[in-house]
Amino acid sequence: MIDLVEIIEYVGTFAFAISGIRLAAKKDFDLFGAYVVGLVTAIGGGTIRDLCLGVPPFWMEDARYLICSGFALVFVVLFRKYLIHLNITFFLFDTIGLALFTVVGIEKTMAAGGYDYWVAIVMGGITGAAGGVFRDIFINEIPLIFRKEIYAIACLIGGLVYIACLDLGMGRMAVQLLSALSVALTRLVAVRYKIGLPHIKGEQD
């Protein structure tokens, strides 16, 4: 079972990095810049989480996150003309990654000890969504998740489901699975039916 989680984590890292590298490519980045944007998209959220929790950033203890982002760079360079046909695949990978990152963020916060449940939920959201904020700051755009898409909200719903299932006394694997599923389903339903949050209106509107 550990292997499966690990594989999903690298798939998520790969998918997150791809999203950063593709956006960097639109902005005329060089290979190094594209790699950094991809990497930060993948590991930025978890890094903020770990700094807040006072533990060493997770990627400093396992080179595979950097390697995974490197594979993503090679992949985009080699197959750039075909990527557009893989949009649905990437979307699914990205959603799986989001779901898993959220659960990892929640569990790491609870393992750190001493924090209320709501902190774990917030940290799940940061783990899943903050990387995309860094990505958009690096390419000098307003963060996408602040204007479009149910994304961070999906993480928060996953967090609530996690805590609810835990309170109901479910086993750990069931809690993880239901939480991850609720993240993924929220996002899939929102994108499929074009559901978004209302926008905040300006004072002149």
Place this chain on the structure above:
Amino acid sequence: MIDLVEIIEYVGTFAFAISGIRLAAKKDFDLFGAYVVGLVTAIGGGTIRDLCLGVPPFWMEDARYLICSGFALVFVVLFRKYLIHLNITFFLFDTIGLALFTVVGIEKTMAAGGYDYWVAIVMGGITGAAGGVFRDIFINEIPLIFRKEIYAIACLIGGLVYIACLDLGMGRMAVQLLSALSVALTRLVAVRYKIGLPHIKGEQD
């Protein structure tokens, strides 16, 4: 007295969050994005301070900062058409918040121990002013405090007053009060008389 400080702290959080949410509204953010910008405006400075000091970010130990920012969002959504008439009120709240945040930043640094006075002054300035820098990066603008307004400078003056009063052997409450007052007064006078720092000239000018 503790209650009064707490109340001022939430008033400051509310006012800082309002400033972030109003700017997000101008940029067509959704409700979640506006909330995050408001929250980061309110807690961003203190978070940087706490990470530098090696202590857990303050908002992870008290949910009221997140709740306060939530109230700010509801307030902006409900009363958006009337906000413009409250500009002076918000300005006063914001200034009170700035003064208190500065004092909190100084005292937390001194409580952490082992740092020189100037570090406490810098941390007071970061606590008061860095949230606004995050806000402006998130809405993709050049940070306002780098181009207009005596803002961070007011924090630094408050820090100098704090250290001076402390050196003069004043009681803690007097030190706090004089420091906070000097922040607020500096800002009020600067805005009232449109006093700003000179701009740095380019090499062609």
Place this chain on the structure above:
Amino acid sequence: MIDLVEIIEYVGTFAFAISGIRLAAKKDFDLFGAYVVGLVTAIGGGTIRDLCLGVPPFWMEDARYLICSGFALVFVVLFRKYLIHLNITFFLFDTIGLALFTVVGIEKTMAAGGYDYWVAIVMGGITGAAGGVFRDIFINEIPLIFRKEIYAIACLIGGLVYIACLDLGMGRMAVQLLSALSVALTRLVAVRYKIGLPHIKGEQD
């Protein structure tokens, strides 16, 4: 020998701050804003490194980095019309600073203990190059090092040379010198012969 390293470190800080202040001047920043941009360019990379390593940011223990950035501000204000004639001098100072910052970053990581070699190399690169990323985010531009110039790559090459020399059993001073030289030479050669990384191509190109 310690004195020489210290002097180079302040020269590097000065040169990095100058680069931030000059860019801020082009964007109509006030004196405070220009100072902050200069300071963050100089200390931003080392701050991220120290937060990741879980040690207090280096500038909190030595006021000279803030003072050095202040001198840089005074220098730009006084001599702005002549700066353009000093471009080659600044470039050399900047390159020396980059080389030294990289070595400092590597050694501080190895002194922290418990990290693999590749972490030290990455931290060398962050120490040298992340300040410029902050600078460009603050002036609301896409980070220069993501689109032009061999800069972070020079840090990484310096890191590889450091580890290689260490493995070969060289003395510490030789390792430091060869690593720093390889950073500086890589950058000098790249700029002299206009060598850059290939850009990543977009999906439509």
